[in-house]
Amino acid sequence: MIDADTPSHDPAAGSAIQPDLLARAISVTDLYTIGIGPSSSHTVGPMRAGRSFARAVLERGGTPVSVCCRLFGSLALTGRGHATDRAVILGLAGWAPDAIDPDRIPALLATIAADAALRLGGGPTVPFDAGRDLVFDRETFHPGHPNTLLLTCRFDDGFVLERHYHSIGGGVVIAADAVVAPANLVQPYPFDSGAALLAHAGDSGLGIAGVVAANETVWRAPDETSAFLDAVRAAMSACIERGCAAAGILPGGLGVRRRAGAISRSLPPHGAGNDPQSPFEWVSLWALAVNEENAAGGRVVTAPTNGAAGVLPAVLRYYEVFTPGATAEGARIFLLTAAAIGFLYKKRASISAAEMGCQGEVGVACSMAAAALCAVLGGSPAQIENAAEIGMEHNLGLTCDPIGGLVQVPCIERNTMGAVKAINAAYLALRGDGQHIVSLDAVIETMRQTGDDMRSKYKETSLGGLAAIVAHLPVNFVEC
Ligand code: SF4
Known part of the structure; x- marks a missing residue:
């Protein structure tokens, strides 16, 4: 059931x-x-x-x-x-x-x-x-x-x-005793691998986001899907704003201070003075804001999980703020493309940190965001697939070791790293022609096997890694 x-x-x-x-x-x-x-x-x-x-x-x-x-x-x-x-x-x-x-x-x-x-x-x-x-x-x-x-x-x-x-x-x-009946749905472009997704995107001429949008029509009309995506985007944006307005200490006893509010007030306006680090500081801020809201038990969009909820909103906001000509339709393409990649991880591996470690959370979110940004910056389907692959390749083996069992350290900062890495992956892919050695399917399978081989103490148990080491240090050694 x-x-x-x-x-x-x-x-x-x-x-x-x-x-x-x-x-x-x-x-x-x-x-x-x-x-x-x-x-x-x-x-x-x-x-x-x-x-x-x-x-x-x-x-x-x-x-x-x-x-x-x-x-x-x-x-x-x-x-x-x-x-x-x-x-x-x-x-x-x-x-x-x-x-x-x-x-x-x-x-x-x-x-x-x-x-x-x-x-x-x-x-x-x-x-x-x-x-x-x-x-x-x-x-x-x-x-x-x-x-x-x-x-x-x-x-x-x-x-x-x-x-x-x-x-x-x-x-x-x-x-646990669920008996799942086969879904009685026939999508126009079913895919269960990156290769099949690429084939549909090319053969149909719809691109990756168009394939996903067409598949969604088996559930609802296109304008309803657009409205849903707009609501997701609005919820992500609202979460950023709440996080940037908040202050204080996060619950749980670690004493982690919320930083997004203070950072947002200290940053110069977007693009002011052409500071080379400005986009990265803003992207990190937006990811921090979402994940501090999440750690405080606030309202977030699961994308694809809560622990990794900051990556997609931060990269989407990067597109909207730093890309000339960004549109609402671009935001929908962003979310549809990211979803295509998320589906592949759910189907071929897992997005549960208890099975995959953090590679299955922040790693997957990074892969999704890299593909999505590549798409809205004009990438071809092959470049988008390449971006998704790069986004995961450099998160392979990432363990889950939250200190004190709280989704705070390293989780909050880790989302900033995932977001920045996703942007880098998108631009790397855009500089190529889509040809590359490791396919997205290969990297997903590598993540799955790595997750299976990972010792359980590194899979959301807080028995290993930072959680184990920091537990034995004086409290003023705790990050943040
Ligand atoms: S370290 Fe674990 S709890 Fe924290 S974001 Fe990664 S997967 Fe989630």
């Missing part, structure tokens, strides 16, 4: 290529979702799982008398820093990540804690004590996926409803 709140065409699971998944269509509305921070897999996904389970309880009927949640693997190891506990509780209470007001969350949680009870799915009240009913099982990794949670509800007639959910990246959750 797939959560009704999540895309019904996206049953990706595990890092091995799934033959059935290759044949299944993914929409731009699956890839770009508006949710809350700090993590798509550890916050957005578990909230959706809790909400889906609450709905199953209501559908069963009867009188529930208790509900509990057990978090496994990466969800248990970094769950507190990623607000997984709070997300599950809110999901059980019926809240959805795209609808909840981030500013109301503290009060909602305080009420549940004070009442020692919650209303399942907004319906029947059941006792709930997070200290008793929410278990962080750090010893167990579920064989189905490293991000797994078990939800259990007992009824007064003795019936027990139990369901395992996998949070597979990008905010998508699937029930």
Whole structure:
């Protein structure tokens, strides 16, 4: 069963290529979702799982008398820093990540804690004590996926409803016993590889963004897709503005200071004085702004994940500010092209850091943004594919090691690096003719195999890398 709140065409699971998944269509509305921070897999996904389970309880009927949640693997190891506990509780209470007001969350949680009870799915009240009913099982990794949670509800007639959910990246959750029917969709230009995408783009004459736009027509009219993309762009832009206006210390206890506000006030206007570093400082600022908002639990666009949510908005803003003649249609082409590349990573590998490390998050976002920028700067399909490949090639092996389990260090700065690297990749590709040694398909497969070989302590567990080293240093050694 797939959560009704999540895309019904996206049953990706595990890092091995799934033959059935290759044949299944993914929409731009699956890839770009508006949710809350700090993590798509550890916050957005578990909230959706809790909400889906609450709905199953209501559908069963009867009188529930208790509900509990057990978090496994990466969800248990970094769950507190990623607000997984709070997300599950809110999901059980019926809240959805795209609808909840981030500013109301503290009060909602305080009420549940004070009442020692919650209303399942907004319906029947059941006792709930997070200290008793929410278990962080750090010893167990579920064989189905490293991000797994078990939800259990007992009824007064003795019936027990139990369901395992996998949070597979990008905010998508699937029930562990999901039986996914083949999608009854026939896209005009189906593709499951970079090679097939290039062939369609060339044969049809539509280019990469045009192929994606044509495929989206199986779900909705073209003007509706345009409206969706405009809403995504607006949400990304609003997130940048909020981040640039904010100040203070990020939650979680690391003492990380928000920097975007102060930097935005200190930077000279775009392009003033022709400072050679100006574009890079602005791009870094925009990425910082988004990821500080994400770390604060604010509203962000999952693109393709929350931890990597700053890369695409920063590069899109770079296009809009620093490219003469930038248009709203260019922004749509940017997002469609990025989506084409994101689909390939979802189909052929994974965008879950618990499976791929940070190469699957910031690396994928960099690859998507590189292709997108290359497209709106006039790149050919071959150059766009080259840009996407460069964007990943130099992120291969990137581990996930967030200090304290918080999506702050190295995550926030890492997005600035991903954005700048994406711009460099786009210009490198534009200087070539599209011919290159390593294909996009080859680099995606390399990322997948590297992720499979990576030790689990480097895959969103905070047991290795910076998370392990910095934990043993005095607190004033902590970055930022
Ligand atoms: S290190 Fe990368 S993958 Fe890990 S939480 Fe931070 S941004 Fe996400």
